Amino acid sequence: MTTTTGAGSRTARRTTKRRTTTRRTPRRAARATLFGAALALLTGAALAAPPPATATTTATAASTATATTPLWFDGRAATEVSVTPAGSGDGAGARFTDGYGREVVLRGFNVSGETKLAENGGLPFADAADARASAAALRTLTGGNAVRFLLSWAYAEPEPGVVDTAYLRRATDQIKALRAAGLRVFPDFHQDLHSRYLFDKDSWYTGDGAPRWAVEAGAYPRESCGICVMWGQNITQNQAVKSATRDFWTNRTLTLRDGSTRPVQTAFLDTAQTTMTYLARNLTAEEFAGVVGFDPYNEPYAGEYAAGQDSRAWEREVLWPFYEKFRARMDAAGWRDKPLFAEPNMFWNANLDFARQPGGLLDAGAAGPRYVFNTHFYDQKAISGIFMWGKAEDGQYVNDFTTVRDRAAALGTTGIVSEFGHPLNGLTADKAPTVNKAMYQALDSRLSGASWWANATRSGPVLSSTQWQWDIYSGRHREAMNGNPDKILTEADAWNDEDLSAVRQDASGRAVLRQDARLLDRIYPDAVAGRTVAFTYEDRSRDGATDTTGTTTGTPLTWNRIPATMPETARLVGTGRYGVLAWRSQGPTRAPTQLHLPAGFTPDGTTVISDLGTATGLPAYTAQGETADHPLATAPEQGTTADDPLTTANRLLLTAPPASDTAGTVHYALIAEAPATPELRAAAQRELAAWAAGLA
Numbered sequence: 184m185t186t187t188t189g190a191g192s193r194t195a196r197r198t199t200k201r202r203t204t205t206r207r208t209p210r211r212a213a214r215a216t217l218f219g220a221a222l223a224l225l226t227g228a229a230l231a232a233p234p235p236a237t238a239t240t241t242a243t244a245a246s247t248a249t250a251t252t253p254l255w256f257d258g259r260a261a262t263e264v265s266v267t268p269a270g271s272g273d274g275a276g277a278r279f280t281d282g283y284g285r286e287v288v289l290r291g292f293n294v295s296g297e298t299k300l301a302e303n304g305g306l307p308f309a310d311a312a313d314a315r316a317s318a319a320a321l322r323t324l325t326g327g328n329a330v331r332f333l334l335s336w337a338y339a340e341p342e343p344g345v346v347d348t349a350y351l352r353r354a355t356d357q358i359k360a361l362r363a364a365g366l367r368v369f370p371d372f373h374q375d376l377h378s379r380y381l382f383d384k385d386s387w388y389t390g391d392g393a394p395r396w397a398v399e400a401g402a403y404p405r406e407s408c409g410i411c412v413m414w415g416q417n418i419t420q421n422q423a424v425k426s427a428t429r430d431f432w433t434n435r436t437l438t439l440r441d442g443s444t445r446p447v448q449t450a451f452l453d454t455a456q457t458t459m460t461y462l463a464r465n466l467t468a469e470e471f472a473g474v475v476g477f478d479p480y481n482e483p484y485a486g487e488y489a490a491g492q493d494s495r496a497w498e499r500e501v502l503w504p505f506y507e508k509f510r511a512r513m514d515a516a517g518w519r520d521k522p523l524f525a526e527p528n529m530f531w532n533a534n535l536d537f538a539r540q541p542g543g544l545l546d547a548g549a550a551g552p553r554y555v556f557n558t559h560f561y562d563q564k565a566i567s568g569i570f571m572w573g574k575a576e577d578g579q580y581v582n583d584f585t586t587v588r589d590r591a592a593a594l595g596t597t598g599i600v601s602e603f604g605h606p607l608n609g610l611t612a613d614k615a616p617t618v619n620k621a622m623y624q625a626l627d628s629r630l631s632g633a634s635w636w637a638n639a640t641r642s643g644p645v646l647s648s649t650q651w652q653w654d655i656y657s658g659r660h661r662e663a664m665n666g667n668p669d670k671i672l673t674e675a676d677a678w679n680d681e682d683l684s685a686v687r688q689d690a691s692g693r694a695v696l697r698q699d700a701r702l703l704d705r706i707y708p709d710a711v712a713g714r715t716v717a718f719t720y721e722d723r724s725r726d727g728a729t730d731t732t733g734t735t736t737g738t739p740l741t742w743n744r745i746p747a748t749m750p751e752t753a754r755l756v757g758t759g760r761y762g763v764l765a766w767r768s769q770g771p772t773r774a775p776t777q778l779h780l781p782a783g784f785t786p787d788g789t790t791v792i793s794d795l796g797t798a799t800g801l802p803a804y805t806a807q808g809e810t811a812d813h814p815l816a817t818a819p820e821q822g823t824t825a826d827d828p829l830t831t832a833n834r835l836l837l838t839a840p841p842a843s844d845t846a847g848t849v850h851y852a853l854i855a856e857a858p859a860t861p862e863l864r865a866a867a868q869r870e871l872a873a874w875a876a877g878l879a
Contacts, residue, residue, distance in 0.1 A: 253821060254804060254806075254818060254821075255806060255808075255809055256283065256773065256774035256775070256809075257821045258469070259282065259468070259469050259472045260281065260282030260283055260774075261281050261282065261283065261710070261774065261821070262281070262282075262367065262469075262472050262473040262821075263281060263282050263472040263473070264279050264280070264281055264287050264289070264367060264473075264475045265279070265280060265520065265521075265522070265552065266278070266279060266280075266522050266552035266553075266555060266596055266597055267279075267280040267284075267552065268551060268552045268595060268596070269592070269595060276588075276591075276592045276597070276644065277552060277591070277592070277595060277596045277597045278597050278644060278714075279475075279597055279647060281710055281774075283710075283712075283772060283773055283774040284769070284772060285710040285711055285712050285713075285772065285774055285776070285777075286644075286708070286710070286711040286713070286714060286715060286766075287647075287709070287710050287711075288645045288646075288647050288707055288708055288709060288710075289328065289329035289367060289475065289599060289647035289648070289649070290326075290327050290328055290329060290647065290648060290649075290705075290707050290709075290779075291321065291325075291327030291328060291329040291330045291331075291366065291367075291648075291649045291650075291653075292321060292325070292327060292330055292331075292649055292650050292651070292652060292653035292685065293330070293331045293333065293371075293601070293602060293649050293650070293651045293652040293653065294307045294317065294321075294330040294331065294332055294333065294361070294652070294653050294654075295307045295333065295652050295653050295654040295655075295684070296333070296651075296652050296654055296676050296678055296681070296683065296684070297654050297656055298333035298334065298335055298373055298391070299333075299335075299373065299375065299379075299391040299678050300660065300662045300677060300678060301379075301662065301663065301666070302660060302661055302662050302677075304338055304350065304353070305334075305335030305337060305338030305339075305350065306335075306338070306350070306353055306354055306357060307332065307333060307357060307654075308357050308655075310353075310356075310357075311353075311356040311357055311359070311360045312360075313655065314356075314357040314360035314361060315360040315363070315364065316655070316694070317653065317655045317686075317694070318330075318360055318361045318363070318364035318366055318822075319364055319823070320655070320686060320694030321364075321366065321653055321686075322364050322365060322366065322820060322822060322823050322832050323782075323823065323831065323832050324686070324694065324696055324700065324703070324704060324782075325685075325696075325703045325704050325705075326704055326705065326707075326779035326780075326781060326820065326832050327366070328365065328366060328367060328709055328779075328820075329366060329367040329368070329369070329475065329647070329649060330361060330366050330367075330368055330369075330649065330653070331369055331370075331371050331478065331601050331602075331649045332354075332357075332358060332361070332368050332369065332370045332371065333370075333371050333373040334354060334370050334371065334372050334373065334458065335372075335373065335391065335392070336372055336374070336392055336393055336394060336451055336454060336455075337378065337379070337380070337391070337392065337393060337394040337395065338350045338394075339351065339454050339457075339458055340394055340450070340454040341394055341395075341396075342394075342396060343396050343397075343439055343443070343445055343450065344445070344450075344453075346454055346457045346458070348461065351457075351458060351461045351462075351465075352465070354462075355461065355462060355465045355466060358370075358462070358466065358470070358474070359466065359470055362466075362469075362470045362473050362474075363822065364822040364823070365820060365821040365822020365823065366473070366822070367473045367474070367475050368473060368474050368475065369474065369475040369476045369477060369478055369524060370458075370462070370474070370477055370478065371477075371478035371481060371524075371601075372392075372451075372455060372458075372478070372479060372480060372481070373391060373392065373481045374390070374391060374392025374393065374480065374481050374482075375390050375391050375392065375414075375481065375482070376388070376389075376390030376391075376392075376414070376417050376418065376421070376424045377390055377392050377393055377398075377424055377427040377428050377431070377486075378390050378391065378392045378393035378394070378395075378397070378398050378427065379391050379392075379665060380393070380394070380395040380398040380399070381398055381403060381406050381421075381423045381424060381427060382406055382665050383405070383406065383665065384664075384665045384666055384667040384670075385665075385667065385670075386406065386665055387408075387411075388408065388411075388414045388417055388679055389664055389665050389678065389679060390417075390424070393427070393431070393447075393451075396439065396440075397437060397447055397450070398427065399440070400437035400438060400439050400440075400445075401426070401427055401430055401435075401437060401447075403422075403423040403426050403427055404422050404423050404426070405423065406421055406422075406423035406424065407421060407422070407423075408420050408421045414679040414680070414681075418484055424486070425486045425487050426486065426487070427486070428484065428485070428486025428487075429485065429486035429487040430447055430486075431447055431448055431451070431486070432448070432485060432486065432497075432501050432502075432505070433448075433501075434446045434447060434448035434449060435447055448505070452508060452509065452512050455477075455479065455509065455512055456512040456515060456516050457516075459477065459512070459513060459516035459517070459518055460515075460516040460517065462474065463516060463517035463518065464517075474521065475521065475522075476518075476521045476522040476523060476524050476555060477509075477513060477518065477521065477523060477524065478523075478524040478526070478557060478601065479505075479506065479509040479523065479524075479525075480505075480526065481526070482526065482529040482559065483502055483526055483527075483528060483529060484528060484529050484530070485497045485501065485528075493540070493541060494528045494530065494531070494540035494541050494542045495540075495541035495542055495545060495546065497528065498527060498528055498542050498544055498545070498546065498547075499545075499546040499547075502527070502528065502544075503525075503544065503546070503547050506523060506525050506554070509523060510523050510553065510554075522552065522553055522554055522555045522596070523553065523554050523555070524554075524555045524557035524599065524601065525544065525547075525550070525554050525555065525556065525557055526557045526558060526559070526601075527542045527543045527544045527556075527558060527590075528540055528542035528543075529559065530542070531543040531558070532558060532560060532583065532586065532587070533563055534562060534563055534564055534583060535563050535564060535567075535570060538563060543558075543586075543590045544556065544590070544594060547594060548594075549594065549595040550594040550595060550596055551594075551595045551596060552595070552596055554594065554596055555591075555596055555597060555598065555599055556587070556590055556591035556594050556596055556597070556598040556599070557598070557599050557601050558587055558590075558598070558599075558600060558601070559600065559601060559602035559603065560580075560583060560584070560587070560600055560602075560603045560622070561602075561603065561604065561605070562575070562579075562580070562605060562618055562622075565605060565611060565614050565618050566605065566606060566611055567611075568610045568611045571614075573614075574613065574614050574616075574617035574618070574726065575614060575617035575618045575620070575621040576617070576621070577621070577624075577631045577632045577633055577742035578621070578624070578625075578630070578631025578632065578633065578634070578742075579617075579618075579621040579625075580621050580622055580624070580625035581624070581625045581628070581629055581630060581631055583625065584600070584622075584625035584626060584629075584646060585625075585629050585643070587600060587646065588629070588643055588644060588646065597644075597647070598646060598647070599646070599647040599648060599649070600626065600646055600647070600648040600649075601648070601649050602649070602650075602651040603622050603648060603650060603651065604619065604622075604650055604651045604652075604683060605618040605619055605622075606682075606683075607682065607683070607697065607698065608682055609682075612728070613728075615698075616698075616699060616702065616724060616725060616726045616727065616728075616735075616737065616740075617726055617740065619698065619702055620702055620722065620724050620740060620742075623702065623705065623720075623722070624742065625646075626645065626646045626648050627645055627646075627707070627718055627719060627720055628642040628643060628645070628717070628718060628719055629641055629642055629643035630642055630643075630719075631742070632719070632721070632742030632743030632744070633742070633743075633744075635717075635719050635743055636743075636745070636746045636749075636874070637746070639716070639717035639719075639765065639874075639877075639878060640716065640717065640877075640878055642715075642716065642717035642718060642719070644715060645707065645708060645715055645718050650685060650703075651683055652676075652683050652684055652685070653684060653685055653686055654676060654683075654684035654686065655684075655686055655687070655688055655694055656688075657675065657676065657682075657684035657686065657687040657688075657697070658673070658674055658675060658687055659673070659687075659688065660672055660673050660674075660676075660677035661673055661677075662677040662678070664677075684697065685697055685698050685703060695733060696729070696733070697729060698729055699724045699725055699729055699735040700733075700735075700781075700782065701722045701723055701724040701725070701735070701760065701781075702722055702724040704781040704782055705720055705722060705779070705781060706720045706760075706762035706778055706779060706780065706781060706784075706854060707720065707762075707778065707779055708764050708766075708776070708777075708778050709777045709778060709779055709834065710774070710776065710777040711764070711766045711776050711777075712766070712768070712769075712772035712774060712775060712776045712837075712839070713766040713767050713768045713769050713772070713776070713850070714766060714767045714769065715764065715765075715766050716765040716766055716767050716849060716878050717763070717764075717765045717878065718762070718763065718764050718765070719743055719762065719763050720760075720761075720762040720763075721741060721742065721743040721760060721761055721762070722760055723739045723740065723741060723758070723759070723760050724739070724740055725737040725738065725739055725740070726738050726740055739758070741758075748870075749867075749870040749871070749874065750870075751863060751866035751867045751869075751870055752792070752853065752867040752870045752871060754863065754867075755790065755792070755855060755857065755859045755863050755864070755867045756853075756855050756857065757855075757857055759855055759856040759857045760781070760783070760784075760855070760856050761853060761854060761855040761856070762778070762853070762854045763851070763852070763853050763854075764776070764778060764851065764852050764854075765849060765850065765851040765875060765878050766849070766850055766851075767847060767848070767849050767850075768839065768844050768845065768846055768847065768848040768849075768850065769846055770844065770845065770846040771839075771841040771844045771845075772844070773809055775811065775836040775837055775838040776836070776837040776838075776839075776850075776852075777834050777835070777836055777837075778834060778835045778837075778852075778854065779820065779832070779833075779834055779835075780817065780832075780833040780834060780835050780854070782832075783856050784833070784835075784854065784856050786800065786801045786802075786803070786817045786833065787800045787801075788800075788856065788857070788858055789801055789817075789835075789854065789855070789856060790854075790855045790856075790857060790858060790859045790864065791815050791835065791837075791852055791853070791854055791855075792852070792853040792855075792864055792867045792868050792871055793814075793815065793837065793850070793851060793852035793853070793868075794843075794850050794851055794852075794872065794875065795814040795815060795837060795838070795839055795840075795843075795850065795852070796814050796815055797815075797861075797864040797865065797867075797868050798815045798864075799858045799859050799864065800858070801815055801816055801817045801835070802815075802816050802817070803816060803817060803818065804816035804817065804818040804836050811836070811838035813838075814837065814838050814839065814840065815835070815836075815837060816835075816836045816838075817833050817834065817835055817836065818833070818834055818836060819831050819832065819833060819834070820832040820833065820834050835852075835854060837850070837852055847879075849875055849878050849879050851871060851872075851874075851875040851878075853867070853871055
């Protein structure tokens with residue numbers, strides 16, 4: 184395959200981003216107000232739109248601030264992630280682990296839908312400086328440790344057989360910036376509706392993915408969705424989209440303008456291999472260690488099934504063989520030790536019966552640790568505005584996410600929900616705070632809050648996830664839709680009327696959240712020295728909207744109440760946020776258990792109650808060699824800064840002394856954002872010790 188630094192490499196860097204008027208036809212504007220949200224169930228694709236802003240940080244300060252000095256257990260061993268198969272250690276299911284053998288949870292966002300647009304040349308950011316600012320904001324405002332990094336086939340291979348190395352270089356520079364902030368990365372070759380080049384310049388809709396030459400060679404019919412209220416209906420109603428998607432999966436041989444021929448799927452695989460090879464060679468060993476794996480194809484769907492074929496047969500006969508081909512390309516590109524993030528048929532877990540299709544990679548056998556079960560989840564009932572009245576409740580999605588855990592276990596691997604969310608404005612925006620809270624709850628545990636304390640042994644593994652999406656250009660775009668200069672889109676995501684970004688920039692250029700900071704900035708177990716037995720986090724997030732000042736309205740939601748049998752623990756927690764982690768040791772581990780501490784959990788004001796000790800006012804982590812001076816301590820998150828409070832995020836470090844860390848020992852820790860007297864801490868410790876005894 185030929186590479187070039189010229190062809191197709193358009194740098195659409197913006198020195199200023201100004202709001203302009205978005206031109207919409209009356210018919211197009213009316214679509215957003217119709218009952219048609221119900222038809223979003225036909226997509227399974229992202230259809231969310233956030234409210235105004237929340238917590239703030241400086242996006243620009245991160246470019247010059249000095250990063251914290253890594254602790255002895257930071258660096259490559261802590262960053263690299265692999266899948267440890269079931270049967271290892273204590274015999275529990277497969278999970279992500281780091282170089283110290285600690286159980287790892289990936290939490291973060293998709294970066295970003297900007298890749299779908301032309302304005303930045305098919306990349307998430309205009310340049311590496313914006314990537315650094317965005318990464319600093321993500322780390323500081325949410326404590327996220329991972330991103331799904333979107334790539335574009337159209338920009339990677341603008342001409343047949345010609346890979347644009349300038350595009351790959353810019354992508355690599357942006358990944359380097361994310362890695363420098365301590366973020367793990369897994370790239371995703373993204374597509375929606377196959378390609379933007381299927382759509383006319385005056386179309387109501389657009390797509391992304393395949394390059395122009397592949398569409399032109401396909402000679403597809405003029406696109407038309409008919410009566411479509413939501414863009415996702417094109418998946419099943421637009422014949423051009425259906426035919427092009429089918430051709431990709433059947434690897435149709437295309438005849439190009441010069442008379443040469445090229446199988447379309449093979450062309451994609453060639454470009455993917457070249458891309459992965461470039462990344463492996465141009466990232467340092469330390470940077471590449473934090474590249475977790477690769478997501479080959481966003482939201483796969485057949486387009487059109489062959490005669491007699493259903494979705495399950497298509498997964499078995501077409502989709503899984505594609506993943507095996509991609510797996511071989513990963514191996515050849517130097518990614519042998521990194522898993523493939525395999526998505527099933529996008530409709531496999533639709534939560535409306537008439538939209539669900541059989542699937543979930545049911546016939547893939549024991550895929551094992553070279554694959555990760557990778558799925559999306561959107562509540563189609565809630566999005567519809569018809570099939571779910573009212574707001575989400577405690578435990579609403581525990582069954583849906585339990586199914587994800589179970590499918591991953593059946594495949595002999597771990598799982599990740601790489602897209603989830605809910606519209607944050609529009610007809611069903613009032614549901615967003617509760618829907619998102621319930622989704623995070625289900626990621627944390629198999630249990631509802633009401634049943635957690637009594638049944639904590641059934642809590643299950645914490646699911647890794649990346650929310651859709653994190654776009655610092657939200658509301659500040661300048662995108663010519665389908666190349667049409669008379670349709671300049673500036674608002675929201677500037678793509679098919681979506682508005683999903685959890686972040687935006689204010690007038691001063693600061694990154695600010697558009698959702699409740701209490702919801703997004705969460706305690707979660709980043710790395711556990713053993714196996715998680717049970718975890719929960721009560722975020723006390725509000726059920727109202729977030730305005731442009733960052734204020735979230737509504738009633739605080741408390742779904743996980745301390746039981747009456749633990750009155751001193753309840754008194755200690757009060758009305759504040761708290762998290763509980765219980766984990767089973769697999770024997771002395773060199774590196775500590777590590778949890779993210781949200782803003783507000785200050786070292787001086789945070790209380791920890793654990794079998795390892797109790798404390799209000801936590802010391803900074805220090806050690807003699809690899810021996811911690813304190814079992815309970817804090818430190819800045821790796822990749823954040825220590826000299827600027829606006830660009831610092833903190834972590835809690837729990838170190839079990841070797842003598843009390845024999846295999847099978849159950850440890851516990853309650854983390855509360857309230858100070859407590861020694862007497863109250865001792866009383867709560869007695870209650871928690873009695874509770875934890877039931878977990879052994």
